[in-house]
Amino acid sequence: MYGVTTLFHYPNGKKANVTKTTKGEGISKQSSNSQTYANRGMNLETLLNETNEFYRIHQRAVIHKKPTPLQIVKVDYPKRSAAKVTEAYFKQASTTDYNGVYRGRYIDFEAKETNNKTSFPLGNFHDHQIAHMRECERHGGICFVIIRFSRYNTQYVLTTEQLVQWWEQRLTGRKSIPLSFIEKEAIEVPTRALPSIDYLTVLDQWLD
């Protein structure tokens, strides 16, 4: 339900940017620029919801974002109208945000973005999420993180193993993953029109 809403309610960064970058220019310019400017300024959740909805409609995969976990404290039941939650608090998630099925496999990932220029802060993840990813992998699931550098409009897929190697030394060593490591070791996910963040192409490399 929310997937469909997302697709139509959120501003489509790609379309807006194509108009902007091609003003008075030819079609060849338009397509060569679309790789660079598409999705700039869109947040990662919006891009992934669009992507997942695209995958679902085109029958490539069924992957959904989980709802935000809330601790509900008070609910009003007014006569003749919908129940209204009047007191609730955000809870820390016990799992990652996204999961689903692709090519018969269980897919599970977390997605985070940063405005940083040279590294990705590990504070974006929680112990529970790392533990959850390791557990799922133990049962044959495919787990990873998608991290996005908003300034550069680039995103990468990191394996659980790659994340864990930095996570485990964070208390004694550095608290972020250097972009140089990410550029060298992680797989970049191309920015497209649609699917905006085509991460399944990365999984195909692993599955084939």
Added chain:
Amino acid sequence: MYGVTTLFHYPNGKKANVTKTTKGEGISKQSSNSQTYANRGMNLETLLNETNEFYRIHQRAVIHKKPTPLQIVKVDYPKRSAAKVTEAYFKQASTTDYNGVYRGRYIDFEAKETNNKTSFPLGNFHDHQIAHMRECERHGGICFVIIRFSRYNTQYVLTTEQLVQWWEQRLTGRKSIPLSFIEKEAIEVPTRALPSIDYLTVLDQWLD
């Protein structure tokens, strides 16, 4: 996180019942009764949360209930305390409530219970959920529903196909699944101490 909380915060129906049914009776009576009275009066969500937590801790599977989807309208950010949601509404879920990974496979199910005596009302399910189950199966996921008859303290696993055959005729035919069909065609899930509702044993029959 909520899994662990669940295990310790919810009343444990099994323990309470063992005490009750064995008052003044021998140990053999206790164990012969545990099949019948265990879990009576517990709701299905509690039983499944316990079961999933048991599976997770014993490294049999990683399966979680998704958080309840809410449309958040207003959030207060009081100084020096946690953000407080002051207006939110329940949304219809676009997927089923439970999913995860077991023996490398994607598992996806919905769980519902009824107080009815002779049939299970189809009104407990939504179009979106049925569509979601069919989509996941198309990609190789294992989808089903667990339905519980609270009065009898019994529950069954129905395949997507079995559910769909009743779902598709509900607008012109009957609006519930007869218990007689369920008893004959569905697989009963034994009620135990822990895991309370051991549905993975049913999946094992399919996977082997």
